Amino acid sequence: MGIRIDGQRLRRDLEELGRIGRDERGGVSRPSFSPADLEARAWLRSKIEGAGLCYRQDGAGNQFGRLECVPRTVMAGSHIDTVPNGGMFDGAAGVLAALEAARRIVEEKVPLRKAIEVASFTDEEGNLVGDFLGSRAFLGLLDEKEVRGGRTSFGLPFAEVLEATEFTADTILAAHRSRPDLEAYLELHIEQGPVLEEEGVPIGVVERIAGKHYRQCAFIGEPGHAGTTPLELRRDAFLGLADFALRATQLVATRHYGSVITVGKAALHPGSFSVIPGRADFTLEFRSASPEALAAIEKDVFGLAEDIASTRGLRFVSKVVDRTAPVAVAPRLVGLLEEECRSLGYGSMRMASGAGHDAQVLAGACEAGMIFVPSPDGVSHSPGERVDWDALEKGANLLLRALIRMGSNL
Amino acid sequence: MGIRIDGQRLRRDLEELGRIGRDERGGVSRPSFSPADLEARAWLRSKIEGAGLCYRQDGAGNQFGRLECVPRTVMAGSHIDTVPNGGMFDGAAGVLAALEAARRIVEEKVPLRKAIEVASFTDEEGNLVGDFLGSRAFLGLLDEKEVRGGRTSFGLPFAEVLEATEFTADTILAAHRSRPDLEAYLELHIEQGPVLEEEGVPIGVVERIAGKHYRQCAFIGEPGHAGTTPLELRRDAFLGLADFALRATQLVATRHYGSVITVGKAALHPGSFSVIPGRADFTLEFRSASPEALAAIEKDVFGLAEDIASTRGLRFVSKVVDRTAPVAVAPRLVGLLEEECRSLGYGSMRMASGAGHDAQVLAGACEAGMIFVPSPDGVSHSPGERVDWDALEKGANLLLRALIRMGSNL
Numbered sequence: 118m119g120i121r122i123d124g125q126r127l128r129r130d131l132e133e134l135g136r137i138g139r140d141e142r143g144g145v146s147r148p149s150f151s152p153a154d155l156e157a158r159a160w161l162r163s164k165i166e167g168a169g170l171c172y173r174q175d176g177a178g179n180q181f182g183r184l185e186c187v188p189r190t191v192m193a194g195s196h197i198d199t200v201p202n203g204g205m206f207d208g209a210a211g212v213l214a215a216l217e218a219a220r221r222i223v224e225e226k227v228p229l230r231k232a233i234e235v236a237s238f239t240d241e242e243g244n245l246v247g248d249f250l251g252s253r254a255f256l257g258l259l260d261e262k263e264v265r266g267g268r269t270s271f272g273l274p275f276a277e278v279l280e281a282t283e284f285t286a287d288t289i290l291a292a293h294r295s296r297p298d299l300e301a302y303l304e305l306h307i308e309q310g311p312v313l314e315e316e317g318v319p320i321g322v323v324e325r326i327a328g329k330h331y332r333q334c335a336f337i338g339e340p341g342h343a344g345t346t347p348l349e350l351r352r353d354a355f356l357g358l359a360d361f362a363l364r365a366t367q368l369v370a371t372r373h374y375g376s377v378i379t380v381g382k383a384a385l386h387p388g389s390f391s392v393i394p395g396r397a398d399f400t401l402e403f404r405s406a407s408p409e410a411l412a413a414i415e416k417d418v419f420g421l422a423e424d425i426a427s428t429r430g431l432r433f434v435s436k437v438v439d440r441t442a443p444v445a446v447a448p449r450l451v452g453l454l455e456e457e458c459r460s461l462g463y464g465s466m467r468m469a470s471g472a473g474h475d476a477q478v479l480a481g482a483c484e485a486g487m488i489f490v491p492s493p494d495g496v497s498h499s500p501g502e503r504v505d506w507d508a509l510e511k512g513a514n515l516l517l518r519a520l521i522r523m524g525s526n527l
Numbered sequence: 528m529g530i531r532i533d534g535q536r537l538r539r540d541l542e543e544l545g546r547i548g549r550d551e552r553g554g555v556s557r558p559s560f561s562p563a564d565l566e567a568r569a570w571l572r573s574k575i576e577g578a579g580l581c582y583r584q585d586g587a588g589n590q591f592g593r594l595e596c597v598p599r600t601v602m603a604g605s606h607i608d609t610v611p612n613g614g615m616f617d618g619a620a621g622v623l624a625a626l627e628a629a630r631r632i633v634e635e636k637v638p639l640r641k642a643i644e645v646a647s648f649t650d651e652e653g654n655l656v657g658d659f660l661g662s663r664a665f666l667g668l669l670d671e672k673e674v675r676g677g678r679t680s681f682g683l684p685f686a687e688v689l690e691a692t693e694f695t696a697d698t699i700l701a702a703h704r705s706r707p708d709l710e711a712y713l714e715l716h717i718e719q720g721p722v723l724e725e726e727g728v729p730i731g732v733v734e735r736i737a738g739k740h741y742r743q744c745a746f747i748g749e750p751g752h753a754g755t756t757p758l759e760l761r762r763d764a765f766l767g768l769a770d771f772a773l774r775a776t777q778l779v780a781t782r783h784y785g786s787v788i789t790v791g792k793a794a795l796h797p798g799s800f801s802v803i804p805g806r807a808d809f810t811l812e813f814r815s816a817s818p819e820a821l822a823a824i825e826k827d828v829f830g831l832a833e834d835i836a837s838t839r840g841l842r843f844v845s846k847v848v849d850r851t852a853p854v855a856v857a858p859r860l861v862g863l864l865e866e867e868c869r870s871l872g873y874g875s876m877r878m879a880s881g882a883g884h885d886a887q888v889l890a891g892a893c894e895a896g897m898i899f900v901p902s903p904d905g906v907s908h909s910p911g912e913r914v915d916w917d918a919l920e921k922g923a924n925l926l927l928r929a930l931i932r933m934g935s936n937l
Contacts, residue, residue, distance in 0.1 A: 308755065309752045309754070309755040310751075310752060310754075310755030310756055310757075311756065311757075311760055312755075312757070315760075327754060329754065331800050340909065341720075341905055341906070342719045342720060342881070342882060342905070342907050342908060343787060343789035343791055343812055343814075344719070344720075344737060344739065344787065344812075344814050344880075344881035344882040344883070345718065345719040345720030345722075345880070345881035345882050345902075345905070345907070346720055346721065346787070346881075346905055347720070347721075347722070347785070347787065348776065348779065348780045348787055348788075349780070350721055350725075350905070353776075353789075355772065355790055355793065356772060356773065356776060358769070359768070359769035359770075359772040359773050360769075360773055362765065362766060362769040363766060363769050363770055363773065366758065366763075366766060369758065370758045370759070375757070377753060377754065377756070377757065377758055378758075379753035379763075379800075379801070379802075379803055380765055380795075380804075381753055381795065381798065381799050381800050381801060381802050381803065381804060382795055382798045382799055382800065383765065383793055383794075383795050384793075384794070385790075385791065385792055385793050388791065388792045389791050389792055389810070390741050390789075390791050390792065390810045390812050390848070391789070391791060391812060391908075392789075392791050392908065393789055393791065394790070394791060400799070400800045402753055402754075402800050402801060404753075404754050438800070470754075470755070471752070471753075471754035471755035471756075472752060472754040472755050473754070492755075495751055495752070495755065495756055495760075496751070497752050497755070498752060498801075498802065499750070
């Protein structure tokens with residue numbers, strides 16, 4: 118079967134969508150429910166309808182395009198929202214590759230035994246109330262308190278943001294009731310890391326999605342005059358953080374190869390040239406595809422923080438901001454994607470996803486699999502985000518073949 | 528001679544002045560030329576005049592109270608401006624102790640051969656255009672460009688701040704022309720460190736004032752997705768800073784005992800949970816009372832920064848923000864203050880000042896000396912700044928005796 122996606126059409130779609138929410142710094146700023154996102158949603162709806170798919174939207178704003186056959190559904194998709202000043206491929210590539218695949222199935226009148234549904238999930242980037250609002254709503258996994266009382270990452274009450282949309286806390290919490298009878302979910306996504314490019318392989322078949330642990334942390338010491346307090350009498354909160362960051366990174370690098378740990382943000386208080394920091398606030402995140410490693414890192418790293426605090430006369434405090442467990446991709450889908458790669462003559466490698474994706478949420482309801490395509494220079498979440506068009510076309514062809522094969526089985 | 532200052536009156540003065548500019552966080556916010564500072568200036572003028580001293584103000588806003596006798600002048604003072612949310616003793620203690628001493632000389636009609644002048648210098652804290660605006664104006668050491676084109680630490684053009692005052696760039700630059708024929712300058716100040724309290728000694732006789740070196744620095748690496756970039760492929764700017772801060776502190780502590788180094792402020796970019804810091808901006812300051820140590824620290828520390836940058840695949844950049852040389856106090860004044868301590872029965876110890884003071888500027892024009900009184904818990908530049916009233920009274924008595932002795936000599 119020689120069916121292929123139309124690479125030029127996919128590229129035109131991505132470029133068209135990439136102009137919606139284009140910001141003055143050359144990136145795409147399209148957080149969910151922003152005016153740009155609402156414009157992108159209308160654009161996607163017209164594309165879904167133009168492809169001859171049946172359009173629907175659920176109460177959480179998740180958008181779907183269905184090729185109706187029978188109740189059992191094979192779904193493919195991702196998201197079209199972006200981080201502020203993000204790029205034009207993170208999420209969009211997966212939605213539009215799924216749309217292009219469905220379009221080819223319609224055009225070629227490929228006979229299927231199952232429904233194919235293209236999905237675009239609301240707020241994968243977590244600008245509203247935590248990551249994966251749309252896919253968690255789709256599965257009925259949202260916490261009612263979070264939906265009714267949450268604040269967005271821009272500091273607004275979520276309820277206020279909802280007022281500008283057609284959705285309410287009630288429609289969001291009820292969205293999962295319209296979920297079809299899902300059999301499998303496939304998501305194509307840019308890798309967001311440098312591995313495929315370094316290895317020179319166009320396709321990554323995701324085996325596991327890393328779990329992550331986010332904490333807001335602080336070392337607390339004693340501020341003091343930087344000119345008059347001898348080094349040996351200081352309780353410098355920043356030196357505690359510096360010591361911790363180095364040793365925690367070393368610990369993960371040596372004991373948990375493949376896992377990662379990052380201090381991404383730090384603020385020293387009071388924060389001036391001549392005052393010893395009395396408090397160092399920082400974000401800490403660590404990720405691992407292995408549940409055992411994730412638990413061990415948590416134990417080791419926070420034990421280390423307590424040790425450093427006690428050695429240096431500081432206090433360590435922290436608050437969990439978010440945590441997700443590692444998710445294993447359905448082995449059947451890993452095998453199926455690898456077989457299709459071989460039949461298409463595409464090189465592929467198995468890998469773990471360090472980033473989180475809607476697929477990890479969907480994995481709670483059905484078999485879920487992911488296809489990665491290379492991110493040149495590993496860049497994502499920035500205006501410099503790019504894609505290797507040839508590899509993207511390969512990835513979309515793989516998605517098309519996998520959907521046909523999964524939709525053909527009884 | 529049993530003359531003593533009136534400790535109750537000095538305390539009442541300090542408490543009265545400490546209420547001007549009191550902020551909602553319980554500190555004193557009285558930066559130079561703020562409305563609170565203008566109110567404090569009017570208050571000080573009335574106190575100087577009330578003491579029977581001849582009041583004058585120069586073109587830089589420095590305020591003086593003169594006990595006229597002959598052209599040669601012995602001056603004592605400090606400053607009444609504060610850092611934002613500072614305390615009520617840093618600076619104010621020295622001005623009001625000098626005022627109280629002059630008042631007692633007037634009241635007791637102590638016959639002197641020299642003029643005694645009380646001084647309050649503008650903007651010692653450096654909120655306008657660099658530290659020591661007033662005393663540098665007094666000595667004619669200001670850079671014209673800095674005065675005409677500078678910006679304040681609150682981000683306003685200095686020229687705009689001046690519009691609300693009776694001063695102009697021209698009056699400031701001409702202030703030094705009205706300087707009297709100075710013979711010596713004495714400054715009482717809170718220690719701002721923990722040493723006198725730890726040693727249980729009420730009086731510190733300052734031998735040297737530390738020089739300092741301020742730089743705005745950055746390590747520059749490569750931002751990246753914190754979930755998808757393996758630890759070994761990162762160029763994390765924050766880990767460069769952490770490594771540098773620990774090793775630079777260790778280096779100063781072991782090779783230059785008594786000197787200090789501080790990272791007081793840091794900002795990571797882009798600054799979020801899940802992005803590897805591509806840039807870490809930070810302030811670095813180091814101080815030493817020894818010119819040799821200061822030069823050695825500069826060489827060692829920036830060499831270390833370059834080493835760390837090259838090992839970690841980063842770039843290191845820095846810009847000098849300020850630097851002052853260490854200043855030696857006139858040995859004659861050290862001896863004189865120690866003799867007067869013995870005659871008053873007060874314990875004293877020699878020490879270096881880690882903080883900068885107007886005295887180090889005045890040392891360029893005359894003999895300059897400093898008296899330190901303990902800072903409970905070493906706290907300064909904060910609402911928690913306190914003073915041991917008994918030690919302050921001792922310090923003011925020492926200042927009174929020294930002024931009489933210096934004013935009596937031919």
